[in-house]
Each structure stands twice: as structure tokens, then as C-alpha cells.
Amino acid sequence: MSKGDRGRERAAARRIVEQQKAADRRRKVTIWTSVGVVAVLLIAGLIGWGVLANQEKKTDASQVSTPSVAVDEGTAFAVGSGPVTVDIYEDFMCPICHQFEQQTGPAIAQMVTDKKVTVRYHPVSILDRASNGTQYSTRSAGAAAAAAVDGKFIEYHNVLFENQPEEGSDGLDDAKLIELGKSVGLGDTFAKAVDDKTYDSWVTKVTETFSARGYNGTPTIVVNGKKVEGPNQTLPTTEVFTQAVTAAAG
Incomplete structure (x- = not known):
């Protein structure tokens, strides 16, 4: 090549x-x-x-239809006008909440009358799982919101606890919730809100806020921002609650 x-x-x-x-x-x-x-x-x-x-x-x-009268970021209903703020987070199916109302409710009502406290009630729904799928906690709290809008929150709150169903039952149906409303002077607008479930999504929002604030059980009682409990995280007695209010008032 x-x-x-x-x-x-x-x-x-x-x-x-x-x-x-x-x-x-x-x-x-x-x-x-x-x-x-x-x-x-x-x-x-x-x-x-x-x-x-x-x-x-x-x-x-x-x-979310936030009730027009709701306070504390739209999560509660205020009763009273006293200088000490009491926040009560409760579920209308919770038997311990009922116990607290029976035990300490009269003292709280007297403090409201004496203008010592402003009580902010937060209806939450942590026990929907305990009503066989009827979501009683949500429905009853939504009904309480409708009652608040019509100016009858505490009356309806009290009658709900007086007629509290057993935990684990179906709870009260909507017709019974409306009937209880009529017994304390609520009318057609209340009944329509219950039937339409107007405030049920609001209850979910309140429950999420409850959890975000670090709470996980009912009743949760807070006086001027401080959680009040009995020994070993038990339900506070009326005496313990009263002492907390007195201390907060200075």
C-alpha cells in the first residue's frame, strides 16, 4: 500500500x-x-x-357558614360580661361534659349573673365515632350554633345536656333536636338551619381549631388562658374551678 x-x-x-x-x-x-x-x-x-x-x-x-355571633376567631359563643374569661370546650355526647355541667354549671351561672366571668363555649365534635354513623356530636353542635344565632344558645345548650343520649347510641335525630329547640322558644329559622345542616361544616372547623390549640379531650376548661384540671388530669371540682377564677381575678 x-x-x-x-x-x-x-x-x-x-x-x-x-x-x-x-x-x-x-x-x-x-x-x-x-x-x-x-x-x-x-x-x-x-x-x-x-x-x-x-x-x-x-x-x-x-x-363554612360561621355563625354571626361567634367569638374567639369564630369558634365560640360568649355568655356573660365579666373580666375573667372561661373557655369550655365540650361535646354534647360526652358524659364527662354532662357531669361537669351538673356539678359546676350552677356555680358558673352564678358567676355570670354576678358579672365575674365571660364564658366562651366551644362546641366540638370529637365523639362522632360514638354515634353509630349518625354524627350526633356534629349535628347537635351545629344545632347549638343555630340556637346561638337566634339568641338562645345557653338555653339550648342546657336542654341538650338535660336530654343527652348515651355514648355509643345513635343520638337524637334531627326531629328531636328541632323539638328541643321549640321547647326553649326557637322557631322556623332554627328548624331550617338544623334540617339544612347549615353549621355542620363550621363545627368541623371549630374541632380542628380545638386540636390545633393542643387540646384532645372534653371537657377542656381554660381560665384566662390556663388549663384547669383536678389531680392527675382529672375533672376539676367546683372548688378547684372557683379557686382558678378567683386567682385569675386577682
Whole structure:
């Protein structure tokens, strides 16, 4: 083979190598371009999902009918006008809540009359699981909210505890909740709110706030921001509760 032929072969070999390198570069560009496109689409998808999720949250929030008379970030109903604030978180199916009302309710009512306390009642629904799927805790709290809007919260609150169903039962049906409302002077607007479940989603919001504040059991009694309990986290006696109010009043 002549020198000229060998030179042409080497040149041809170099061209093949260069062509392969160029092809490799094109493949790398194509791969990274594809990766870039996928990344952009993924980011755009995540942004879109985030926007949609936020819209859904806003929609959910807009579906909550907060009672016009609710206080404390729309989570409670105030009774009384005294300087000491008492927050009571309760579930209308909770037997211990009923016990506290029977035991200490009269003392609280007297403190309200004497203008010593402002009591903020927070109806929560942590015992829906204990009513065989009827969601009694939510329905009764929603009915109490309707009663509050019509100016009869404490009256309805009291009659609910007087007629408290057993934990683990179906609870009272809506017709009975309306009947109890009529017994304390509530009328058609109250009945419609119960039938339409106007405030049931609000009860869910109040229960979520209850949990977010670090509480997990009912009744939870708080006096001027301080949780009040008996020994070993038991239900406070009337004496313990009264001492807490007295201490808070200074």
C-alpha cells in the first residue's frame, strides 16, 4: 500500500471518529433538552397543582357558614360580661361534659349573673365515632350554633345536656333536636338551619381549631388562658374551678 493510500485511510478514520463524536454530542444535547423539558413540565405541573390546591382550600373555607355571633376567631359563643374569661370546650355526647355541667354549671351561672366571668363555649365534635354513623356530636353542635344565632344558645345548650343520649347510641335525630329547640322558644329559622345542616361544616372547623390549640379531650376548661384540671388530669371540682377564677381575678 502506498503512502498516499495510507494517508487517505487515516483521514477517513479521523472523519469517522469525528462523526461519532458529533453524533454523541447531538445525543447528549437531545437528552439534556428532553430532561429540561420534562423538568419544566414537572415544575409547571407542581405549580398548577399548588394553585389548584389553594383554590380548593379557599373553596372549602368559603363553604363554612360561621355563625354571626361567634367569638374567639369564630369558634365560640360568649355568655356573660365579666373580666375573667372561661373557655369550655365540650361535646354534647360526652358524659364527662354532662357531669361537669351538673356539678359546676350552677356555680358558673352564678358567676355570670354576678358579672365575674365571660364564658366562651366551644362546641366540638370529637365523639362522632360514638354515634353509630349518625354524627350526633356534629349535628347537635351545629344545632347549638343555630340556637346561638337566634339568641338562645345557653338555653339550648342546657336542654341538650338535660336530654343527652348515651355514648355509643345513635343520638337524637334531627326531629328531636328541632323539638328541643321549640321547647326553649326557637322557631322556623332554627328548624331550617338544623334540617339544612347549615353549621355542620363550621363545627368541623371549630374541632380542628380545638386540636390545633393542643387540646384532645372534653371537657377542656381554660381560665384566662390556663388549663384547669383536678389531680392527675382529672375533672376539676367546683372548688378547684372557683379557686382558678378567683386567682385569675386577682
